[in-house]
Amino acid sequence: MSMGVLHGGELALERLIDYHKAKANFLSLNSAETELDALLNEERPDFKKLHRCVAKMEMSGKESEAVMKLRNAIRNAEPHKAYEFEMLLVETLIYQGDYTEAKSCKCLEEKYITDARRPLYKAIIYISLGYRRYQEDAINCWKEFKQIREEFKRPGKVKDAQLIKISTKFDKFKSVVISLKEDIKEVHRKAKKYK
16 A cells, blocks of 8 residues: 555545445454454554554444554554554544544644645544634645645546545535534444443
8 A cells, every 4th residue: 555545545535435334244343353453563564454453443342442552552663653553543533532632642743744634634623623613723624635635646546426525525524524423422322321
């Protein structure tokens, strides 16, 4: 996988689109924790596999374990790996609905690495924390995301019409983020109800 795919934000956007479509079998979900441990300990981690593995843990209700494992990996990793692990942590925290915690991650302030995920995640966080309050910040991050994404553009690679819409139109992106936020709230309500 190229850095363009990773830092261009393609995986992050695909995950946002695939959130509602995600279907996984029980065995795959159960093996995710073991798989995550193995991937985090690899000398050269496959970040695409790591991304999928954390998503599986979320689908199986093991988000907290994924967060704990990612935090431990960040503490023990060399700088580049720590940065990538922390970006994955930010995304995981977003999907948990922990926007304030996600906003506090150091990788979102990194200025020396061109990475479309940083402004993408910040735009998601700002919209989720309260669009009116953070409207200008969300729009500015969105513009930065589009600019970086344009620099990483790979001809002929983006084929999903929905992905194209949310990566080019702020209003469409905002509505997807608000829908995601509502889904996360609903999951939390249901979890509290069954405790």
